[in-house]
Amino acid sequence: MASPSQKRLQRELKLMQSEPPPGMTVDHEEAMQDLTRWIINVEGAPGTLYEGEHFQLQFKFGSRYPFDSPQVMFTGQNIPIHPHVYSNGHICLSILTDDWSPALSVQAVCLSIVSMLSSCKEKKRPLDNTFYIKTCHKNPKKTKWWYHDDEV
Amino acid sequence: MATSSGSEPGPSREGEENKEKDERMFECNICLDTARDAVVSMCGHLFCWPCLHQWLDTRPNRQVCPVCKAVISKDKVIPLYGRGSGKQEDPRNKVPPRPPGHRTEPENTNGFPGFGFGDGGFQMSFGIGAFPFSFFTSSFNFGEPRPNPAPVGTPQFGEEQFLSRVFLYIACVFILWLLLA
Structure with missing residues (x-):
């Protein structure tokens, strides 16, 4: 018998395949092998600084999903250069920790991240990037994020 | 005949799609399954009672609606009773029962029975x-x-x-x- 979190993940996976949001594809085979780890290929939205770029987002789900937020970070070769994305792939986004809600889905999180990228006006790394990537935990959820900048 | 194979995009398929949409109308916003022991928040969002209860327990000091972030509480949800409800196995073994519906009895006109x-x-x-x-x-x-x-x-x-x-x-x-x- 599948646990509630697995059931929901299966549902989300099915939806992600049948009605994928624009510019996003889920690596289905990877997700089928291990339902708790998904890779999502994301395209930079047209008309933004990231147009034509390809990124990979990694989702890891705990057993308490959806009551607990998933672990989300950029992975792969191309990590977007953005004031809220560290060069190790960690993302400073409030819905991934404090503002998480179980009504959010993988799709909603991906859309939020793409829209965060889209509203960027200048490609640059966070100010504390070098310090952060040296000192942070591997799991971005262990970071005590300080959400202060609502502009991008 | 060779041409008779393949799917026909006819009314039957459309009906199926509509049915699917109808079903999705009654999905719990947390487990994405058809809501069982359904409750609705004051802001109008539908949940399974076990799901909502678990969410409210997860963040006891910040009780907000998962969908719209309106303030909600356990006492301020309305249970939904459809015709087919009841009878099924009770999934609330670990969860306190759904809060009762609010209904007021007509006022009792008898005074307090007098004692000797x-x-x-x-x-x-x-x-x-x-x-x-x-x-x-x-x-x-x-x-x-x-x-x-x-x-x-x-x-x-x-x-x-x-x-x-x-x-x-x-x-x-x-x-x-x-x-x-």
């Missing part, structure tokens, strides 16, 4: 009579909070036994007096 005067008098005097005992027992305890009883054999143990016996006799006499008077 003597009864009331008896109750009253008993209440006052009990007062000194509770007063003594609480003020004859040395220090706060209530100390443990003294160990057996010490002079204090004897004293305590004596005191408690004295109060017991006083209580008996008092009750006897109440009954006879």
Whole structure:
């Protein structure tokens, strides 16, 4: 018998395949092998600084999903250069920790991240990037994020 | 015939899609399954009661609707009873039961049934009579909070036994007096 979190993940996976949001594809085979780890290929939205770029987002789900937020970070070769994305792939986004809600889905999180990228006006790394990537935990959820900048 | 194979995009398929959409209307916003033990928040969002309960337990100091972040609470959700509800196995073994629906009974016009005067008098005097005992027992305890009883054999143990016996006799006499008077 599948646990509630697995059931929901299966549902989300099915939806992600049948009605994928624009510019996003889920690596289905990877997700089928291990339902708790998904890779999502994301395209930079047209008309933004990231147009034509390809990124990979990694989702890891705990057993308490959806009551607990998933672990989300950029992975792969191309990590977007953005004031809220560290060069190790960690993302400073409030819905991934404090503002998480179980009504959010993988799709909603991906859309939020793409829209965060889209509203960027200048490609640059966070100010504390070098310090952060040296000192942070591997799991971005262990970071005590300080959400202060609502502009991008 | 070769041409008869393949799917026909006809009304049957459309109907299926509509049916799917209809079903999605009644999905819980948390588990994405058809809501069981359905409740609806004041802001109008549908959940399974077990799902919503677990979410409210997850963040006890920040109780907001998962969909719209309106303030919600366990007492302020409305259960939905469809015709097909009930009978199925109860999934709420680990969860407190769904809060009841709010309905008001028509006002009761009968006043409080009157007791005999003597009864009331008896109750009253008993209440006052009990007062000194509770007063003594609480003020004859040395220090706060209530100390443990003294160990057996010490002079204090004897004293305590004596005191408690004295109060017991006083209580008996008092009750006897109440009954006879």
